[in-house]
Amino acid sequence: MKIKTLIVEDSRLAQNELLTLCEPYSSLTVVGKAKTLAEAKTLIIKQQPDLLLLDINLPDGTGFDLLDQLQWVPQVIFTTAYDEFAIQAFERNALDYLLKPISEQRFNQAIEKLTAQSTATTPTGLIDHKIFVKDNDRCWLIDIQQVRYFQSQGNHCQIHFGEHKPMVYRPLTQVEQRLPPKQFFRVNRSYIININCVKHIEAYGHTGLVLTMDDGEDIDVSRRHTSHLKQALSL
Template sequence: MNVLLVDDSRLARTELRHLLQAFPDVTVVGEARHAAEARTRLQELRPDLLLLDIHMPGETGFELLASLEAAPHVIFTTAYDEYALRAFEVNALDYLLKPVQETRLAAALEKARAKLLAPALAETAAVPVSPVPDEPAPTLLTEHDQVFVKDGERCWFVRLSDIRLFEINGSYTRIYFEQHRPLIPRTLQHLEQRLDPKVFFRANRQQIINLKWIESIEPWFSNTLKIRLRGGPEVEVSRQQSVRFRELMSL
């Protein structure tokens, strides 16, 4: 996978080069300091992926993309979190906040690999058993990752470690963090596939809790458990999951 780095900060480009050395299948084919230089490099190098800053002298990263007839896949790298919604509106694969963490970079690169491999897999499939999915397989997120949450006109960019509870609400899932309770169009099954099981625990059919937000645990009816989370609420753990919880948390 050939990558072009576009950032006006030499230090930021150097740091990205260093992080990318951990991925043998990734080659940094060039760098650009601003949009005009990036356009030239894009024509010369034809990279598979852009690691693109937003704030640069002259034109922004968004303006660069808008000026291109065809663009490679894009992962934004920026020190500002307020552009997350716009980034996903222009179909960016991911949105990484500086300083970029290697775990987040690895997850973003996995999305790029999936996108790049999908056309080749579709062409070589002799007799497809089922339609090729539009989205790659979910990537496991760590508690340090930040996720984009939109509920109506309100948007947040929230760290998973700050989310204490996921709870089914009709066909949506309610997220509990700080004083906020937004709804997202995701099932608990989908979230369970993406969340780190060492941190997030399926307490029952309706709720997933963040283990690091547990304030107290007490025995409950029929050998079950009741857990109070810091900041609320109380969660009743099902009988089967109470057994799993005791096994998980015991020496």
Template sequence: MIEAIIIEDEHIASKRLVQLVNDIAPYIKVAATIFSVEGAIKWFKENPPPDLIFLDIQLHDGYGFDILDAINEHPPIIFTTAYNEYAIRGFKYNGLDYLLKPIDKKELERSLEKFRNQFHVIRETEDVRVQGFKKMFNKEYKRRFMVKVGNHYSSLNVDDIYFFRSEGGTICIITGDGKSYPLEYSLDQLEDMLNPIDFFRINRKYMIALKSVIEIHHYFNSRLLLKLKPVQEEKIIVSRERCSAFKKWLDM
């Protein structure tokens, strides 16, 4: 069920709009009818946001825009007003539609159809995003690698890896004590094998674990310079195109 609220200071107009919505769109539940700017701001502080707002612009204690300015985010809005001079300002608030009173039933039908189409697109996008997160968290990521140590092989836990480094076309595991173990994988393959919460590819040569980062410095050309553990002689630079994602990764 889609939830909507009506913010309208004329009781007769509010009651008629409720009836029209019930007739046209039974899939919409009018969760509240509010009659003032003050009451609307209070309602938003005490309730989760609805899916749709029907908003009168001129209320007895201020403007509908005052409500939108007071809340952080708002769902789609269908403005309902007796005045057409606010239309441009209404669309600056990403208004879905702008209906003049008295509300025409057919115009309201078109507005609700527009909302329904937009709502389905938003829901589908959210579903894809949720599925992506579920896939990420439910996926079985690699927990150990088989590595060659002298003339024999050993199993190395992912928790012991500080970063992966490309050396002359070969990918090597680097552990906290600075030891290096060659792998028969590419960095592209490792990106898919390892949990993205723990590992991030900073450039074409390095894929690092969060625990390896000791210091972060600004570097020229909008890049970042890292100091890693174990310490490397060469400069470890986060490529410019990966800097934004790297900062988000650090803040997860």
């Protein structure tokens, strides 16, 4: 499995040191380097990395500021010269917190954690089964198990969980790429559903299916996806 990695670090020397530490790992593919929060945000939207090697102090803000501005947060390994932000980092679900100068042994331990978690979850880029969503001034750290379905809204989509329906500012196709494929299923052009949240399935016509979700929403399965859904649900 290839882990798309973005280095966010304002020091060229530190960037090169991180590149050197990444080189022995064929699983790590460095897709870009950023020196500022603004550069990092642009590259994250473009490259959709699985992992950020993230410095805390950047010229135009902090690594925490960057995470607050993202709709979908990759896995994060913080790299910093300061130990006072460690608690704050782990409150943000950081995989690890590496103090500079970073030793090869310490970096290896962090990557072993990443590899173990990636193997235990899915190859889609979703790690720890959590997604961070920011909609206007409201933020959520959502356990993916709680999501009933994703609903397309043009170039964006809504996440339906509990009583909430925050908007994610990316198309449904991009969201689909990051979901566990055995749990989430694309049933038509507008919906990706959590199979565990299907309450009832009703057939209609020769090949049609209607799913009733546990919130009472009825969702049609397109003809194209019906056979795949039956296969996914069969023993």
